[in-house]
Amino acid sequence: MACVAPVLHWMHAPLHTSAMQLVLGMYRRNLDEVQMAYDRNNVFARILRGELPCTKIYEDQHVLAFRDIAPQAPVHVVLIPKGEYISSDDFSASASPAELAAFMQAIGKIARSEGVAEDGYRILANHGAAAHQEVPHFHLHILGGRDLGPMLVRPGA
Numbered sequence: 001m002a003c004v005a006p007v008l009h010w011m012h013a014p015l016h017t018s019a020m021q022l023v024l025g026m027y028r029r030n031l032d033e034v035q036m037a038y039d040r041n042n043v044f045a046r047i048l049r050g051e052l053p054c055t056k057i058y059e060d061q062h063v064l065a066f067r068d069i070a071p072q073a074p075v076h077v078v079l080i081p082k083g084e085y086i087s088s089d090d091f092s093a094s095a096s097p098a099e100l101a102a103f104m105q106a107i108g109k110i111a112r113s114e115g116v117a118e119d120g121y122r123i124l125a126n127h128g129a130a131a132h133q134e135v136p137h138f139h140l141h142i143l144g145g146r147d148l149g150p151m152l153v154r155p156g157a
């Protein structure tokens with residue numbers, strides 16, 4: 001809270017609740033960005049630059065899709081935007097309309113080409129530490145080819 005404290009002391013008066021929430025919200029948002037900053041040496045950035053190999057299954061101007069190296073289902077594809085986006089939140093707020101459209105259209109194209117569109121598939125994206133996002137480059141997983149079970153472990157199971 002070191003960043004917020006000088007603002008509070010400078011004013012020498014209690015902040016109105018909504019003003020305090022605004023200041024704290026800006027602080028938290030900046031802290032989140034610092035904790036998960038874009039790393040140009042992350043594995044997906046290196047794949048995009050051709051420094052690391054991948055088994056490419058789809059590519060266009062805005063996206064790249066490749067097989068996951070540790071598949072969790074018969075079909076397990078990783079889809080990434082080519083731009084430098086940290087998370088789904090960053091991508092949805094900052095990507096161009098063309099990038100957003102290309103990403104969503106790629107999901108369907110990949111599902112159809114991998115033969116999972118008819119029987120069903122799961123798309124999964126983790127955002128932030130609590131969701132165990134491991135790579136600071138927005139990506140999602142397309143999984144299918146078998147019954148994937150429930151989304152999360154049910155309480156008491």
